[in-house]
Amino acid sequence: MMTSLFVKITGYVGDFFLDFEHEFNTNGITVLYGSNGSGKSTIISVLSGFINHLETKIVFNDKSIENIRIFPPHKRPFGTMFQNPILFEHMSVNQNLDYPIKRNKFSDQTVLSKEELINYLELGSLLNRYPQNLSGGEKLRVALARTILKKSDYLLLDEPMSDLDIKTKARLLNFLKMINKKFKIPILYVSHSIEEISQIANEIILIKNGKKITSGTVSKILNSNSFQRLIGKFESSSVLEGTLIKTDQLMNMTTLEVNGQTLIVPGRPGLKDNIVRVRIRSRDIIVSPVKINTHITENELVGIITKIYTEKDTAFSELVIKLTRIKIKKTSQILRARITTYNLNKMKLAENKNVYIYISSVSIDRQAYQY
């Protein structure tokens, strides 16, 4: 069954005007992306019933639930986790986990049992400890388990992992994907980290100054101009999706197939035939009109320049390159490259010209993540 959620919020929050409307039609993970102060957290607070003064319409599975008297926060179908999650200090980890179970009114959802969650999130050794004696990462894992144990129909996670180290984060993100896939609980994930988005999102909503700019699938949004504008030139990047062909245990490298071409990335992000997403920064790409006949980098791709943006006030130009399809099935993926205008002229690059693209595997985000 597809969970449907329609949200429309209009009104002032302080001197900030929020005007947001979206129809969530996915059982996957939707990422709400925007910079600090763009209204992301306000949307979560409105959904979970803690901000009530705005003009609001929330329709969940064909049922209006915005009325705060009929649906106060504790009766909403959401499992919300706020920024800097809080554990109850007077309860042990075990008692914290039992808190939502004792109050559970949404038991028709078949989600993980408490024991399974304890295993998955490795909470076994923490059960009798108190929050004061837990590290930040441990607290977060407990809070996440506790939110899931509410067995709600929709998870709302407000930048829950902003303070975590990369390794723990990657593990928890994978865990969220597993929860989402296996148990069909849709997740709305608020974030302003591009890394996080490219790892978990199925769908992205971009918001800026309280307004939705655009929304759509990951590859559509991450490669869109409005997204590139939002994140700024320095972070300018593209996301490629590839099928995992083989992993090299000894060298710790993985070979992906992207539009029939080969892309070698560091690490072992998944199993054979998994779809892997890789983010490549535009400034890490070397473009050449001729084939460079050395092993200068691990990766040599071919493509065609579809658009050149030359910046008037800087030394740079941005190239939009469509990868050449070797196998016909999938649509061509897009790469963005950032080079100096000086070099662009020297190489006499122009739109509709074929180019060779060189990417060092070192510059591919620390890990290419399983999707």
Added chain:
Amino acid sequence: MDTLNFSSSDFNAVLITLKLALTTCFFLALIGTPLAYFLAFKSKRAKPFLESIVTLPLVLPPTVIGFYLIVFFSPDTPLGKFFILLTGEQLIFSFYGLVLASIIYSLPFWVQPLQSSLEKIGNDTLKTSESLGASKFDTFINVIVPLSKKGFLTSFIISFAHTMGEFGIVLMVGGGIHGKTKVIAISIYDHVEQLSFGKAHFLSGGMLILSFIILLTLFYSNKRSMVKVK
């Protein structure tokens, strides 16, 4: 120093004082707790105004409060008339008048420590609890009360001690009637006026030691998390 130092009238005063302090604390728990909750979590615009009113008894001379209470408790006022209708007695110079007065002047001693303890818990904890499926009342009983145990203890002890020690207002509103509204503080005053220093010593020393023990208990239990008390 023999048994004469502790007359039956003094014994009565001790009983009345304890009864007054306990009754007052009981009503403070009922009135002051929701007020502290409201101030800590709910009020925004009304907060400075309400806080000023709650704090007034701390800064006003006891005689000012006493004077206004006499005016409000007199049998001519609606409150005075209502009380006579209810009990057949007049409110002023009665034990219940004394309780009502004590509730008013001890209110800041209940509200302030509790409020600061509740504020430390913070709104995010409440939100977390509600988002996990607990109603506001459920949250109050199972999260707020256990987390602010020390705040409640402080409020109770300070209010209890303060009610026991108040003199001016109690004298004005209660009149110091034997066996009815005469508390320890007034007994001591009477003993000193009559130059019975032995009896005064006995009661005063008792109050001194009791107050010290109360405060010691309080600060000992708060040793780890200091609760600011005005």
